Amino acid sequence: MSRLSDILVIGGGAIGGAIAWSLVKRGLTVTLVEAGRIGRGASWAAAGVLAPDWSGHDPSALTVMAEAGLAAWPDWVAELEDRTGLGLSFRRDGLLNVWVDPDAPHLPHDLATEPLPPAAGQRLSAAEARELEPALTGPILGGALAPADAQVDNPRLAPALIRAAADQGLRVLLDTPVTALLGSGGVCRGVRTASGTEIAAGAVVLAAGAWSGPLAASSGIHLPIEPWRGQMLAFDTPARPFRHIVFCGELVLIPRPHGPLLVGTTLEHVGFDSRVTLAGLHQILARVERIVPGLGDLPLARTWAGLRPGTPDNLPYLGSIPGWDGLYVAAGHGRKGIILAPITGELMARLILDHDLDPMLEPCLPQRVID
Ligand SMILES: Cc1cc2nc3c(=O)[nH]c(=O)nc-3n(C[C@H](O)[C@H](O)[C@H](O)COP(=O)(O)OP(=O)(O)OC[C@H]3O[C@@H](n4cnc5c(N)ncnc54)[C@H](O)[C@@H]3O)c2cc1C
Incomplete structure (x- = not known):
């Protein structure tokens, strides 16, 4: 077993x-x-919305980190585009959150009546919301506008990150599933891959998204991460039907600048099954028809699904694994892994290199689930 690197990262997602x-x-x-290939997991399937808290239901620690993530995005993506020549279409379109029925189970219950959390933006009447987005002809009751929220062409994100990192010396092994974390005497010394090869490293970072839980379990580490399936579809549209990203409960409509209208999403607990189902598409379309009747008549461009890495308390696991010196985890970002990518990269690098534990990491430390 030869030592190749200071650090070995498992997982080529965002x-x-x-x-x-x-x-x-x-x-x-x-x-x-x-x-497998770079960036074909959840980071590819995502909607690419950069909004700190559109539901009003996230734990405050997640919203704080997502706000820091959104603040980091403009400079981070500019440097990434500069270094790689890849365009990621970061745009501050703003996000319009609308609601239709206070009794709807998917409605953030307090958004319609109580003071809005700062991340949700500024409250609008139904008329004001419709003035912003005339295509919203359904029975909407009101809305909130978060003008700084943004979108990005997320399928390009992980490939751009890997290209930028490879230009600065990153070694990349593709089609190489890790099957075990290697440790002795409480110290992580590397990983074993499916071919039986052992790769040594000074430290290992487990960043395998939804698959991080089973991989940790294969080495006796209990890390509850569950795949949450999300299905999406895209309509071909002759013109951009919305100026903003539009949310309504679990429904999200994302007008890509030069491309289709993306529509999502479901949240399903079906294990490691990333197939699209008619029931999932039906659920999305039923929600679309409530706020934009007739939108479902547009030609369907494509459908897809992905597996979010979900955790029971909706916070990612970020930090070192107790009892395993040199083993770190950065997984379980749930519905927020794209917005959180820059801040996760920064805080994890500071933790690993300088042992600097940023206060934002404290609620996310894995010892909350590992004795
Ligand atoms: C439909 C949908 C919509 C979403 N919308 C948004 C959104 O609008 N905004 C937002 O911020 N987030 C969104 N998310 C969430 C976001 O996509 C995820 O939180 C984020 O992509 C997780 O990134 P990751 O790198 O941890 O996981 P992934 O992107 O899944 O990457 C994990 C990688 O690890 C690899 N891997 C797995 N097992 C092993 C192994 N044993 N050895 C080596 N490699 C391994 C996989 O092949 C994969 O490439 C959405 C997710 C979905 C599914």
Whole structure:
């Protein structure tokens, strides 16, 4: 077993990519090991919305971190685009959150009547919401506008991160599933891959999204991360039907600048099954028809689904694994992994390199589930 790197990162999604890029920028030698291709997990399937808290239901620690993530995005993506020449279409379109029925089970219960959390933006009447988005002809009751919320072409994110990091020395192993974390005497010494090869490293970062739980379990570490399936579809539209990203409960409509209208999403607990179902599409379309009757008549461009890495308390696991020196985890970002990618990369690099535990990481430390 030869020691190749200071740090080995498991997983080539937005989170593994962001951490790898942060580490190589600080001069470390890093190897990233990916089971398949780069960025084909949740980071590809996502809606690409950068909104700190559109539901009003997130834990405050998550919203604080997501606000820091959104603040970091403009400079971070500018540097990424500059270094790679890849366009990621970061745009501050703003997010319009509308509600239709206070009794609807998916409605954030307090958004319609109580003071809005700051991240939700400024309250609007139904008429004001319709003035902003005339296509909303359904029976909406009101809305809230968060003008600083943004969108990004998320399928390009992980490939851009890996390209930028590789230009600065990252070594990438594709089609290489990690099957075990190697440890002795309470110290993590590397990983074993499906071919039986052992790769040594000074430290290991587990960033395998929804798959992090089973991988940790195979080495006796209990890390409750559950796949939450989300289905999406895209309509071909002759013109951009909305100026803003529009949310209504679980429904999200994202007008891509030059492309289709993306529509999502479901939240399903069906294990590691990332197939699209008619029931899922039906659920999305029924919600669309409530606020934009007739939108479902547009030609369907494509459908897809992905697996969010969900945790029981809706907070990611970020930090070192108790009892395993040199083993870190950055997984469980749920519905927020795209907005959280820059801040996760930065805070994890500072933790690993400088042992600097930012206060934002404290609620996310994995010891809350590991004795
Ligand atoms: C439909 C949908 C909509 C979403 N919308 C948004 C949104 O609008 N905004 C937002 O911020 N977030 C959104 N999310 C959530 C976001 O996509 C995730 O939180 C984020 O992508 C997680 O990134 P990740 O790198 O941890 O996981 P992933 O992107 O899933 O990457 C994990 C990687 O690890 C690899 N891997 C797995 N097992 C192994 C192994 N044993 N060895 C080596 N590699 C392995 C996988 O192949 C994969 O490439 C959405 C998710 C979905 C599914």
